Amino acid sequence: xxxxxxxxxxxxxxxxxxxxxxxxxxxxxxxxxxxxxxxxxxxxxxxxxxxxxxxxxxxxxxxxxxxxxxxxxxxxxxxxxxxxxxxxxxxxxxxxxxxxxxxxxxxxxxxxxxxxxxxxxxxxxxxxxxxxxxxxxxxxxxxxxxxxxxxxxxxxxxxxxxxxxxxxxxxxxxxxxxxxxxxxxxxxxxxxxxxxxxxxxxxxxxxxxxxxxxxxxxxxxxxxxxxxxxxxxxxxxxxxxxxxxxxxxxxxxxxxxxxxxxxxxxxxxxxxxxxxxxxxxxxxxxxxxxxxxxxxxxxxxxxxxxxxxxxxxxxxxxxxxxxxxxxxxxxxxxxxxxxxxxxxxxxxxxxxxxxxxxxxxxxxxxxxxxxxxxxxxxxxxxxxxxxxxxxxxxxxxxxxxxxxxxxxxxxxxxxxxxxxxxxxxxxxxxxxxxxxxxxxxxxxxxxxxxxxxxxxxxxxxxxxxxxxxxxxxxxxxxxxxxxxxxxxxxxxxxxxxxxxxxxxxxxxxxxxxxxxxxxxxxxxxxxxxxxxxxxxxxxxxxxxxxxxxxxxxxxxxxxxxxxxxxxxxxxxxxxxxxxxx
RNA sequence: UGGGGUGUCGCCAAGCGGUAAGGCACAAGGUUUUGAUCCUUGCAUACGGUGGUUCGAAUCCAUCCACCCCAGCCA
Numbered sequence: 249x250x251x252x253x254x255x256x257x258x259x260x261x262x263x264x265x266x267x268x269x270x271x272x273x274x275x276x277x278x279x280x281x282x283x284x285x286x287x288x289x290x291x292x293x294x295x296x297x298x299x300x301x302x303x304x305x306x307x308x309x310x311x312x313x314x315x316x317x318x319x320x321x322x323x324x325x326x327x328x329x330x331x332x333x334x335x336x337x338x339x340x341x342x343x344x345x346x347x348x349x350x351x352x353x354x355x356x357x358x359x360x361x362x363x364x365x366x367x368x369x370x371x372x373x374x375x376x377x378x379x380x381x382x383x384x385x386x387x388x389x390x391x392x393x394x395x396x397x398x399x400x401x402x403x404x405x406x407x408x409x410x411x412x413x414x415x416x417x418x419x420x421x422x423x424x425x426x427x428x429x430x431x432x433x434x435x436x437x438x439x440x441x442x443x444x445x446x447x448x449x450x451x452x453x454x455x456x457x458x459x460x461x462x463x464x465x466x467x468x469x470x471x472x473x474x475x476x477x478x479x480x481x482x483x484x485x486x487x488x489x490x491x492x493x494x495x496x497x498x499x500x501x502x503x504x505x506x507x508x509x510x511x512x513x514x515x516x517x518x519x520x521x522x523x524x525x526x527x528x529x530x531x532x533x534x535x536x537x538x539x540x541x542x543x544x545x546x547x548x549x550x551x552x553x554x555x556x557x558x559x560x561x562x563x564x565x566x567x568x569x570x571x572x573x574x575x576x577x578x579x580x581x582x583x584x585x586x587x588x589x590x591x592x593x594x595x596x597x598x599x600x601x602x603x604x605x606x607x608x609x610x611x612x613x614x615x616x617x618x619x620x621x622x623x624x625x626x627x628x629x630x631x632x633x634x635x636x637x638x639x640x641x642x643x644x645x646x647x648x649x650x651x652x653x654x655x656x657x658x659x660x661x662x663x664x665x666x667x668x669x670x671x672x673x674x675x676x677x678x679x680x681x682x683x684x685x686x687x688x689x690x691x692x693x694x695x696x697x698x699x700x701x702x703x704x705x706x707x708x709x710x711x712x713x714x715x716x717x718x719x720x721x722x723x724x725x726x727x728x729x730x731x732x733x734x735x736x737x738x739x740x741x742x743x744x745x746x747x748x749x750x751x752x753x754x755x756x757x758x759x760x761x762x763x764x765x766x767x768x769x770x771x772x773x774x775x776x777x778x779x780x781x782x783x784x785x786x787x788x789x790x791x792x793x794x795x796x797x798x799x800x801x802x803x804x805x806x807x808x809x810x811x812x813x814x815x816x817x818x819x820x821x822x823x824x825x826x827x828x829x
Numbered sequence: 830u831g832g833g834g835u836g837u838c839g840c841c842a843a844g845c846g847g848u849a850a851g852g853c854a855c856a857a858g859g860u861u862u863u864g865a866u867c868c869u870u871g872c873a874u875a876c877g878g879u880g881g882u883u884c885g886a887a888u889c890c891a892u893c894c895a896c897c898c899c900a901g902c903c904a
Contacts, residue, residue, distance in 0.1 A: 266843060266850095293904055328903060385902055394900055396831045430902050440832040442900050451902035470904050494833055494899050535834090537897095542840085548904095590852060592842050594835095597897055601840045604853050614866060621863095648866075680864065689862050724862085733862050800863045825865050 264315055267593040269308070269534060273316060273485060282484040283526030286318030289483050290344070290351070291325045291358075291474065294336035294458070296548030297563040297570040298343045300584065300605070304539040307588040309487055310349040319352035321481050326359050327473050329457040337458065339563070343571040348581045358473045359459040361480055364514050365468045366420065368476060368506055369431060369449060373412045377505050378449060379405055380415040381432045388430075391437070392445050398438035399445045405434060419452055422465045426452050433472075435501065443498050447471055475499040476506070478531040482515045486531045489538040490595065496533050503530045539591065540599045542757040544569050545767065550760060559771065560753070564810070566820050567753045567775050577750065578796055578806035578822030583612035602752065609823050613796055613804040618646040618653055621691060621735040622784040622799040622819070624747055626665035628711040628739055631696065633718075634662040639741070644692040656787035660693055663739040665783050670734040671712060673701065678829070680732035682712075687725075688732040691800060695720040695730050735800050742783035745791070745817040748808070749777040784817075791817030801825065 264270060273286055288309040292302065313320040322344060326332050341355065372378035381404045383391060393399030407415075419429055431450035439445055449472040454465045475498075478486045486499075503511070512528050540546065545554070546569060554560050554568070563570055566577035574584065587608035591600050640660040647653040670681040670688070682688040687697045700713035717725055724730070755772040756764070764770055788797070791807045792814065799805050803824035811818045 271845090291904090295904080325904065331903075381902095383902095388902070389900075392900060394831085398831090399900090427902065432902090442832080445900085448902045453902085467902095469902070474904085490834070491898055492904090496833095537835085590841080592852095594842070596835050596842090598835095598841060601853065604841070607853060610865090619863080648861090648863080678864085691862065693862090695862095720862095722862085730862090732864090735863075798863085798865085801865075802863090803865095825863075827864070829864050 265589055265592060268595065269312060269485075269487065269536060269593055270315075272534065273312065276484070277316065280526075282529050285482075285484055286313050286316040287321070287352075287482055287484045288313045288318065288487060289321040289323050289356075289478065289481060291323045291477075291488075292340050293325045293328070293332065294334075294340060295328070295331040296336060296552050297339050297568075297572055299546060299548070299551065299569045299571065300541065300544075300574065300587075301539040301546050301569075303347060303571060303584050304588045304591065304593075305487070305489070306344060306347060306349060307585055308536070308593055311589075312485070312487075313352075318484075320349070321353070321356050321483070322351035323356035323358065323477060323481065324459075325470065325474065325477075326357050326457070326459060327467055327470055329455050329467065330453065332458055334458045339572065343575075346575060346581055347571065348585065356477075356481060357459050358468075358477050359457060361473070361477055362460060362464055362468070364480065365473060365476060368510075368514075369416065369468075369472075370413060371507060371510065372433065372449075372502075372505065373416060373431075374409055375505065376409060376434065378412070378431055378433050379407050380412050380419065381405075381430050381446075381448075382428070383430075385427060388448075392442065393437070395442070401437050402432070402446065405446070416450075419450070419466050420464070422454065424452055426454055428452060431466075433498075433502070435498075441494055441497060443471070443495050444501070447498060471495055471498050472502060475503050475531070475533075476511075479503055479511050480515050482517055483531040484529075486533045488533060488535055490535045490597065491538075492533065493535045496535070499533050500530075535595070536593050537595055537597045539588075540597070541569065541602055541605065542599050543602050543752040543754050543759070545754065545759045547760065550767075559768070566748070566750055566808075576809065577820055578613075578804060579609050580612050580616065580796070582616075583609040586612065599757075606823055610804070610826065613798065613822065615650070617796040617798040617804055618656075619644075619648065619800050620646075620656070620785055620788060620797045621658065621737055622745065622747070622782060622788075622797075622802065622805070623665045623667050623735065623737045623742070624779055624782050624799075624802060625668040626737075626739070626781065626783050627668045627671060627709065629664050629666050629696075629736070630711060630713050631660075631662050631664065631716050632699065632713050633715045634660075636662055638662050642692055656785075658692060658785050658787065659738045659741045660690075661738040661740045664690075664736045665739045665742065666690075666712075666734055666736045668709075671698070671709070673709075681734055682732070687717075687728075687730045688734050689720070689730050691733050691735045693721065693736070694718065695725055733801075735802075737783040737785050739783070741786055743786055743788060743817065745782050745784045745788075745819055747779045747782045747805070747819045747821065749779065749821045751775050782819075784819075788817070790814040791819075796822070798825075 290309045310320045381402045430448045432446045435444045437445045564572035641657040643655045695717045696714040702710045753775045756770045791812045804822040805819045808818040
């Protein structure tokens with residue numbers, strides 16, 4: 249009776265997620281604000297590997313553009329060569345492609361615009377909106393004031409245009425040492441917004457740049473570079489995280505104080521399909537909350553420290569929240585994309601539960617992963633009523649619901665292995681597996697009964713002797729029910745493999761909280777367990793090339809693409825199966 | 830105690846003055862040769878607190894509280 253109006257269009261199946269950024273874009277489009285264009289950009293600094301937090305931004309920027317027939321640029325925000333390198337550039341490009349996105353046109357670099365940026369700086373100087381300052385970094389800090397007290401003007405604030413121009417030229421020419429001078433915007437040293445207290449636009453750094461080599465010894469700052477780069481690339485919506493909110497007035501100040509015509513000339517309007525006659529509109533910055541995940545350390549700086557100090561083996565260590573690490577761990581790009589969509593986009597700083605990520609991974613892998621059996625902790629079982637040398641090839645489906653994934657042959661022999669945890673001498677409550685004298689189904693094969701438990705002199709179980717009920721292949725035994733089903737692998741024909749079991753790297757929800765001085769204290773000691781002598785069914789092949797499997801009843805696994813060789817196949821546990829025992 | 834933000838179920842998150850979507854988690858059933866998947870059902874008289882405006886407020890106003898960000902020549 250509550251189903252009052254059964255009508256309605258309740259099936260808006262492919263509805264895009266509703267969030268404030270999409271609302272804003274819809275509004276802009278309705279007003280034909282940028283001539284109907286949506287052009288975003290993902291602007292990483294190449295100073296580390298991308299992590300799951302970046303994935304959120306990548307997904308947002310690329311999908312919001314794609315959904316509106318727009319474009320998304322990849323632009324390396326490479327204004328601080330001291331921390332950057334080509335290695336990171338390459339890794340980032342690789343990560344984005346793997347995630348499934350294609351940037352618009354060529355890869356961009358802020359350093360592509362160093363020349364234009366320099367010209368714009370001279371424009372600001374000429375308009376008396378920028379000056380060369382001789383204060384040292386320490387002095388500048390003193391002059392800046394504090395959160396509650398205004399700053400005071402630099403003694404160089406009223407240097408003449410001609411002198412500023414000359415000095416700036418000499419900065420560029422390399423006449424001065426690092427830190428001797430800086431170029432600053434002339435805004436307001438008393439502004440309540442500290443970013444507006446004459447922010448530095450250029451600093452002197454006699455250092456090689458990974459893209460421009462030694463062409464420059466002065467480098468523009470982020471604040472100065474980012475807005476202009478956006479304008480040059482004709483970006484419509486410049487999406488970034490909340491901590492840049494206070495920088496927005498500066499973003500706008502710089503753009504609005506530059507000559508609009510020269511800005512338009514410097515931009516690649518034509519390449520963006522901009523229709524002439526449409527009013528030229530500057531890009532605008534909009535901030536959203538960055539992704540936070542519990543039990544996870546985010547932030548390139550922290551991650552780099554973990555790599556450098558050997559807490560993890562590498563940037564692509566499967567325990568790392570980097571895209572490279574997650575990929576190696578066996579997370580799929582689709583799972584990460586779905587996860588990013590499911591957490592939404594908002595302005596409230598929230599902490600997402602790792603369970604959401606795990607759900608997305610299981611959801612995707614359940615469809616994609618071929619089923620296979622692998623015994624992690626082998627216990628030998630002799631099937632006493634099978635002949636020595638008996639080999640029976642059982643044809644099993646690779647997926648319980650998807651026939652298109654085909655079948656594979658699984659050999660049954662007289663000696664097999666089952667997992668040690670699937671046999672108990674004394675049954676715990678609710679135990680559905682093998683007991684002395686009890687029966688259990690071998691997955692995809694027969695029901696067996698445990699007749700004998702063989703132990704060594706100190707009482708350790710050596711092997712089990714079981715008998716096979718040959719009448720139970722593909723059908724239930726007569727007159728009794730066998731509830732338990734366990735996985736198994738031929739001891740004679742199975743492939744020995746190494747399996748790495750991963751768990752969360754940290755034992756606390758907020759490993760990056762400030763009251764944790766040494767994160768070594770909060771590392772999860774069980775983040776990695778390596779098991780040797782595991783036995784996998786032969787169908788897994790040589791283990792080369794990334795493949796996702798479900799080891800039935802154990803979890804999702806993939807072969808480790810770095811450490812696996814045909815002689816020593818290594819599997820990574822991506823994620824365990826849900827266990828509602 | 831300057832400025833800028835945010836507060837809707839355990840965790841995310843829709844909602845934009847008309848009487849609380851959805852997902853995760855959790856719980857209970859059902860199916861099952863994976864204790865998986867799948868299916869069904871349940872899960873905020875309530876939207877940080879308090880006042881106010883209104884026929885009607887999570888949505889508007891006032892006020893209070895909590896938390897986050899900013900004093901790099903990092904991004």
